[in-house]
Amino acid sequence: MPTDFPLKSRQTRPVHCVGVTGGTGFIGKAIIHQLTQAKLAVRALVRPASxxxxxxxxxxxxxxxxxxxxxxxxxxxAGTDALVHCAGAVRGRNLADFAPTNIDGVANLVRAARGTGTCRRFLHLSSLAAREPHLSAYAASKNQGERVLQKEAGDLCWTILRPPAVYGPGERELLPLLQWLRRGLLFTPGAEAGRFSMIFISDLAGAVQNWLQSDTDCGGCYTLDDGTPQGYTWDDLRDIGRDVFSRSVHRIKVPASLLGAVAGFNLALARLGGYRPMLTPGKVRELCHPDWVCDHREFSRVTGWQPQVVLAEGLCRLFVR
Ligand SMILES: NC(=O)c1ccc[n+]([C@@H]2O[C@H](COP(=O)([O-])OP(=O)(O)OC[C@H]3O[C@@H](n4cnc5c(N)ncnc54)[C@H](OP(=O)(O)O)[C@@H]3O)[C@@H](O)[C@H]2O)c1
Structure with a gap:
């Protein structure tokens, strides 16, 4: 897939020490495990409260x-050869909640990387949501974060990854949906004909390792998926759940209007309570968007990485084995 960014020259220096942000989160933790097992030295950022x-x-x-x-x-x-930037704000009421981390945070990290004299490569974990910045403040912030990286990178050799929905052990947002699927109920949002790609966490972590070991061109923006052409429909998810859990699964279509009302109420509560919600009207627009399909072929071409875990296998790993 993509890219609407210019590609620059290749670099070939091997990577020994990697800086990672977001290492206390779902994706960053899996990436750190992958890289340390590959015997790379990792320096990981942690917020004092975490x-x-x-x-x-x-x-x-x-x-x-x-x-x-x-x-x-x-x-x-300090001393890193490459950075993998996974920290991100995924909950918020408006752009002001997301911007300090998803936009300004990118700029700050890029500037720090440029100042080292050693760090040559920068992998930015964006999101497929960045493809549709009009949908939500989160999507807009991920899109602007990519732009900031492009603007500030200077001689850094950067790559953007836009994963679709990531699931696996330790994930919390999709887990309730999958747990209900296991119990025989699939709750789906408004859009009838929605299609979406997915990726299992170990595949995403493996993709990052392949990127570190390969000579990707600088300035590339790539999507990743589990290798299922055209992704999944909600009916596919129901049928896969039925096969994996060996039980009937009933699909319950939740009207977009109902979801929107709940999200509006949740947002109002969050404003009153001063906390950052996950379910907002913007998140509902993301959920109801009909096309979250992407593919990995361009990333595979440049890194040699291949996805290993399709959804049926991922559900088995999560719940059955
Ligand atoms: N999960 C998905 O399906 C998915 C899909 C596509 C893209 N992504 C992207 O992947 C990245 C990681 O997502 P995730 O699911 O792993 O989220 P997560 O579990 O919420 O982890 C977020 C991580 O970012 C850190 N962080 C947040 N704000 C920070 C700040 N201001 N300074 C330093 N660290 C900060 C968090 O630290 P604390 O532990 O201290 O809070 C945590 O380590 C995000 O950029 C997200 O946009 C996720």
């Missing part, structure tokens, strides 16, 4: 700080 989520590995060093603190970012990137 220290309890840190885990130990002989090749792993945690650096305390956050994306708004340039000194901690300088400590994070």
């Amino acid at each position: 220290r309890s989520a840190c885990f130990d590995h002989p090749h792993l060093t945690w650096v305390s700080g956050h994306l708004g603190d340039s000194q901690s970012l300088q400590r994070l990137v």
Whole structure:
């Protein structure tokens, strides 16, 4: 897939030490496990309040700080050859909630990376949502984060990954939907004809490792999926659930208007309570968007990575084995 970004020259220097952000989150943690198992040295950013989520590995060093603190970012990137930027805000009421992390945070990290003299490569974990920035504040912030990277990168050799929905052990947002599927109920949002791609977490982590080991062109923006052409429909998900869990599954279509009303109420509560909600009117527009299909072929061509886990297998790994 993509890319509407210019490609620059290749680089070939091997990577020994990788800086990772978002390592206390679902995706970042899986990436750190993948990289440390491959015996790469990893320096991972952790916010002070999240220290309890840190885990130990002989090749792993945690650096305390956050994306708004340039000194901690300088400590994070010191001595690294490459950065994998996974930290992201995924909940929020409006763009102001997402921007400090998803836009300004990218700029801060890129500047820190450029200042090292050692860090040459920058992998930015964006989202397929960035393809549809008009849908939500989250999508807009991920899109602007990509633009900021492009603008600020200078000589850094950067790559953007836009994963679709990522699922697997440790994931929390899709899990309730999949748990209900296992119990025989599939709740689906408004759009009748929606199609979507998915990717299992171990495949995404493997893709990052392949990127580190390959000579991708600079300035590429790639999508990833599990290799299912044209992705899945909600009926596909129902049928896969039926086969994997060996039971009947009933699909329950939740009207977009009802979802929108619940999301509006949730947003009002979040404004009153001062917390960052997941379900907002923007998230409902994302959920009801008919086309979240993407594919991995261009990324596979440049890195050699291939997805291993289709949805049926992923559900087995999550619930059956
Ligand atoms: N999950 C998906 O399906 C999916 C799909 C496509 C793209 N993505 C992207 O993948 C990235 C990771 O998502 P995830 O699902 O792993 O989310 P997650 O579990 O919520 O993890 C987010 C991570 O970012 C860190 N973080 C947030 N704000 C930060 C800040 N200001 N400074 C430093 N660290 C900060 C969090 O730290 P704390 O632990 O301290 O909160 C956490 O480690 C995000 O950029 C998201 O947009 C996710």
